[in-house]
Amino acid sequence: MPKLHAVRAIWDGVRTSLWFLPAILGAMAPPLVYLARSLDALFDGNSLQGNAAWLYRGGPDQAREIVATILSAIGTMTSLVFSITMVVLTLAAGQFGPRLVRNFMARRQTQLVLGTFVLTILYALLLLSALGKEQQEGTFPSVTLAIALAALCLGLLVVFIHHLATSIMSETLIEAVGGELDDSVAKLDPAEPEQSSDVDLPQDFDQRAAFFGMEGFGYVQSVEIDQILDAARRADVVIGMDLRAGDFVIANGRAFGIYPAGRATQALAAQIRAAIMLGPHRTPVQDLEFPIRHLVEIAVRALSPGINDPYTAVSVIHRLSAAWPQLTKRTVPTGVYHDVKGRLRLVGPNIDHAGLINAAFSQIRQAGAGMPLVLIHLLKTFRSMAPCTRCAAQRDALAAEIEAVIEDARREIANSADLRDIEEHAKRALLQLQP
Known part of the structure; x- marks a missing residue:
């Protein structure tokens, strides 16, 4: 079922x-x-x-x-x-x-x-x-x-x-995709970012675990966590996942490991495979980066030489930043799951706020590295996002993006006046990040 x-x-x-x-x-x-x-x-x-x-x-x-x-x-x-x-x-x-x-x-x-x-x-x-x-x-x-x-x-x-x-119209499409991003963020559990777990797999996991792959290939469209936890609890094992929703997997590649290997069976591996749904394309179900990637694609295509529309890219930057205040109030999936008795049963790839910031803005920064307009709006956006940060990790992630903008500008921008303008905006954004 x-x-x-x-x-x-x-x-x-x-x-x-x-x-x-x-x-x-x-x-x-x-x-x-x-x-x-x-x-x-x-x-x-x-x-x-x-x-x-x-x-x-x-x-x-x-x-x-x-x-x-x-x-x-x-x-x-x-x-x-x-x-x-x-x-x-x-x-x-x-x-x-x-x-x-x-x-x-x-x-x-x-x-x-x-x-x-x-x-x-x-x-x-x-x-x-x-x-x-x-x-x-x-x-x-x-x-x-x-x-x-x-x-x-x-x-x-x-x-x-x-x-x-x-x-x-680009604004209409950007708002439509942005609405999907808002819906995905709203489905996350409200919690403090500082509560993220640092639990990891056993140190000898690679030596004592049995590893299995998927029987088919495609994008991971959904992962039934409860179903995997129930199978792991009944077998009394710990499962290490090498994939999450949105990843592309190949047949017979390393998809997950069962620890210890002595309790791993083909029936247990089949139950775990049945909890992972593959398909020919990504879906927004459990994949928080899905709408982000769509918005980024709009911006990157707009910045391509064939289209050369930086204002569409600026609109994407603004729409991505609009989701930030709510995102900081939510807990992104840590990839660590326990059974009803509190015992560790599943550890998988996680994504944090720093990874989401990188996914949202890095490609746009790279595509618009030679455009002062794009870099300045990125820095203005980071400055407006700074007051919404709720922990040091989020501030460090924003600071890293600001430093990357400065580095790209110094390498790509030849006009000294434009470069000074970018550096001034970067200075203001970094000052806003100070706790």
Whole structure:
């Protein structure tokens, strides 16, 4: 039975697909046709006709012609919508990176528009086959519903075009990915950073442990910690993991070790493998760096010679810093886990605030090392982040990034006035870091 994190990883893949919501809306077409035809039978020759002047009234041939016209028109509009969507996805992949296409596909507005068009086409198609020539002239609520759906599609087409025009703006995309980062941070446990554990594996772990690999390859999409802890407790072993969510693993490589080796069995190794879900791509489930990497990719591509858009990179820097105040109030996973009795059972790779700062800003600094604008905004950002630090480790991490900016500037910036400006901003940022 899939566990919580595995289900979340599967759900993330489903909700970010273009077929999910259209499939649900498309499945509503048959019962909708059945209900509409039931209303046709209710209104046929009934005294209710006098109170329903807004409903379509005519012969079956005219009704079929109207539905056929709607079917043809909506089919053409659907082709247009899909074509526009593909063009936008191509542009987004070229400018922001192919991994950002996921964010466009996950937008509910796009899925809703496509789903409504699919619903209308299936409804018109089924209704066309249900309208029989043997019927007499009368009132057809089913045709009125088809007309209403067509009008809804026309309105959604205008909204959809406006939505696509705004969605390819860099600020819109940056905010969308930044929202994912905020959600990931909000899922972390609130705690003081100073409470991070220094527990490590036994000193003779490498000598006395039995090591195993995964049977397949791919990115680690989720790790069921509770399932591994339960297996380790029942076998009375300590497990050392060499991977975490977001890592890429190869078949039969070193993935985890079981200590001591005498208690390691193939059945136990299979239980641990079953708790690790692999896939062809990374997911935000348990992977705090996932949205950070997406934001960084936007900035790095913007700083490439082919695009040369430093202002987009500056916007990314600002959005990354916006998550810092909440991140410092959260405890990032330490990779150390105990069972219910407090005994050490699992030690895996950890990530700390310094690693997250490095992941967020180092690549941007490297790509923009020769651009004073980017370096100055990095230093201004570090200065604004400094008051939010809550421990010496966080201050040291920020100080290391500031020193790296100074080193890159002295190597890459030829203009002495620009260099003095950068050094002045760095001095102010370092002063702000003093406790």
